Amino acid sequence: MCSHYFAVSVAQMAWLLISKEDADNCNLILEVKAGVGGQEAMLFTAEIFDMYQRYASYKSWSFDILEYFRSDLGGVRHATASVGGFNAYKQLKYEGGVHRVQRVPKTEKQGRIHTSTMTVAILPQPRE
Template structure:
């Protein structure tokens, strides 16, 4: 929990270093010191593109202050990095719609029985239905029904995005086992090692300040991911 508090502070300092917006959403300290869990929102140029590689299990090796025998203890904490849902640009194909008109029912005067002003729109791919008979004008009812349909589709997309983020978080958090570590912070050796790219830096105190050394490692991870993505695109499929 002490290490978790230090990692959270490291990312807060890194956000300041990158001039990103950092807002703490939740911070639950431990009764005996340290941090149980916390969450924050971070926004800025390339924030998610860089920070997404921080998701996973982080392992710390050091001698705790309470350790009298001088033995090195190993423990882990987990980071999950999730993208914020963005505005979805809904493109609705007219071919995907079935639009029916009918006479409005209920109170509303003589026009109820004389004009086909009520509109019912069915989005065929999803089966979502939107109806409107508020206005006397069929054109206005159609416009309102389309707005309602867009809202329903938008809500459905947000639920899908939330589900994807939940699955992403489950994958990143894993079982919190030491075997799943992405990075080791070894204080006795003053070393931090990222196991995905086999890169070590030998100034751990400076690294934990969340400035240039962390940025160096984050940039290396991004470059490696970009390279792997490029290789995947240009390599012939088996």
């Protein structure tokens, strides 16, 4: 019983540590772009974009795809989505940056490990 209260308290403290901004209650624009790594980077970008889409669904947020440019192997070159919901920007504002994966790609014939990157941008959506 005490462990439940401890877990709830830790979660509440973590929520309080996130800095407050005027834009915290805004919707956001999510943009992903494939980086270094060719087709494998585009496959990685597709996985990350799908992850954000599933997370938005889990949180009961809206997720409207604005742009989606596919590669030949089913990856994503560039995609943009509008995400809206309670505290969506507050929860995702620190996700921006370069993300990296090291793995044996589906495109690799000899089993070597490659490093691929992609970028994520989280922007508050302007209010009209």
